[in-house]
Amino acid sequence: MEGRIGRIKAQLHEASYKLTPQREATVRVLLENEKDHLSAEEVFLCVKEIAPDTGLATVYRTLELLTELRVVDKINFGDGVSRYDLRKEGAKHFHHHLLCLECGSVEEVQEDLLEDVEKIIEERWNFLVKDHRLTFQGICSSCKKQTKKA
Known part of the structure; x- marks a missing residue:
């Protein structure tokens, strides 16, 4: 997991962003729940356990940034809820x-x-x-x- 976090940190730095403690907590939650396709609210609840000072808006912004950088994909299975899915490393699609x-x-x-x-x-x-x-x-x-x- 630490290696993957390091590579995501490098992606952020390459795009002129920092891996803040709040962003790192969000990334850790996504990595720990890789198979679960969590919603932003579910990610937030898990992040609160690791970093209690993190707000919902911060988690939303982090998820949008990670989506923009193609670290995660935002998906919807027709239930009206956006979910976040880590993109497999090196995946073209x-x-x-x-x-x-x-x-x-x-x-x-x-x-x-x-x-x-x-x-x-x-x-x-x-x-x-x-x-x-x-x-x-x-x-x-x-x-x-x-x-x-x-």
Whole structure:
């Protein structure tokens, strides 16, 4: 974790920002909850445990800065809540998600499944693709098993 924090600190410095204690607390919460897709409010509640003097507005600003620097991605699974997802180090693109419509679970797909689609977009429409997002909505294996039992 310390190595990743150091690399994020370097990214901030490269963009003329400092890794303040409040920003570091926010980054630590995101790293510790990497699989959870936390909302800003959830991040704030966790940050308060580490750095009680940190305000909600500071957490929001930090999350927006980290999004701007492409350290995290802001995502919405259709529930009206913005969530924050750490971008995998060295990833060219945002990873994909499998969203279960029954239980609400979210699974990450790290493989880039759209390389061929990107090539078609770039060639056919002369459009330079910088990033893409894809969320598959369906029924997870656990919910499918429950349905079969019922």
